Amino acid sequence: MIKARVTITLKNGVLDPQGKAIEGALGALGFEGVGHVRQGKVFDLELDGEDRARAEADLKAMCEKLLANTVIENYTIALD
Amino acid sequence: MIKARVTITLKNGVLDPQGKAIEGALGALGFEGVGHVRQGKVFDLELDGEDRARAEADLKAMCEKLLANTVIENYTIALD
Numbered sequence: 418m419i420k421a422r423v424t425i426t427l428k429n430g431v432l433d434p435q436g437k438a439i440e441g442a443l444g445a446l447g448f449e450g451v452g453h454v455r456q457g458k459v460f461d462l463e464l465d466g467e468d469r470a471r472a473e474a475d476l477k478a479m480c481e482k483l484l485a486n487t488v489i490e491n492y493t494i495a496l497d
Numbered sequence: 498m499i500k501a502r503v504t505i506t507l508k509n510g511v512l513d514p515q516g517k518a519i520e521g522a523l524g525a526l527g528f529e530g531v532g533h534v535r536q537g538k539v540f541d542l543e544l545d546g547e548d549r550a551r552a553e554a555d556l557k558a559m560c561e562k563l564l565a566n567t568v569i570e571n572y573t574i575a576l577d
Contacts, residue, residue: 424539439540439563446562448555450545457539459504460519465530475528482526483519 419464419472420497423484426457431489460484469496499544499552500577503564506537511569540564549576 427433433455440454464472473494480492507513513535520534544552553574560572 426539426541436540442563443559446559448559451542451559452545453541453543455541457541459506459537459539460516461506461533461535461537462531463533465532479523479526479528479531483522 419467419469421462421464421472421476422495422497423460423462423476423480424457424493424495425459425480425485425490426493427455428489428491457490472496499547499549501542501544501552501556502575502577503540503542503556503560504537504573504575505539505560505565505570506572507535508569508571537570552576 427436436454436456439456440451443451443454462476464475466472473496476494480494481487485492507516516534516536519536520531523531523534542556544555546552553576556574560574561567565572
């Protein structure tokens with residue numbers, strides 16, 4: 418069994434209102450000097466088998482087909 | 498300036514219907530052997546200054562106060 422973590426982040430230039438809201442809320446809570454807050458998603462998965470190359474290829478396909486919107490999002494895959 | 502990444506994941510035992518839905522969708526797309534899908538959040542932030550110890554303490558406070566719901570979520574902080 419292979420454990421993997423897929424991290425999805427917005428591409429540069431894509432507006433992130435949720436990140437902006439968090440930035441504002443942190444400022445309102447008294448945290449100063451916090452900038453460029455961007456929110457993303459993370460998926461932890463377990464894949465059957467021990468073939469890491471195949472797992473990586475499968476994860477890439479999952480990102481392209483379902484997990485990420487590749488028009489506006491980047492993804493990174495990390496195997497445990 | 499310090500770049501940081503905060504990763505928020507659900508604690509073990511907390512139900513994750515969104516993760517379950519993704520698991521089902523991956524199965525329906527033909528990806529076999531995928532299990533234990535858990536969704537989390539990731540925040541990329543920039544903090545003014547170069548004091549890494551202070552940045553880490555600030556980020557911990559941000560997680561406790563705003564970014565994470567520590568009843569059901571764990572957080573990890575990584576400085577760049």
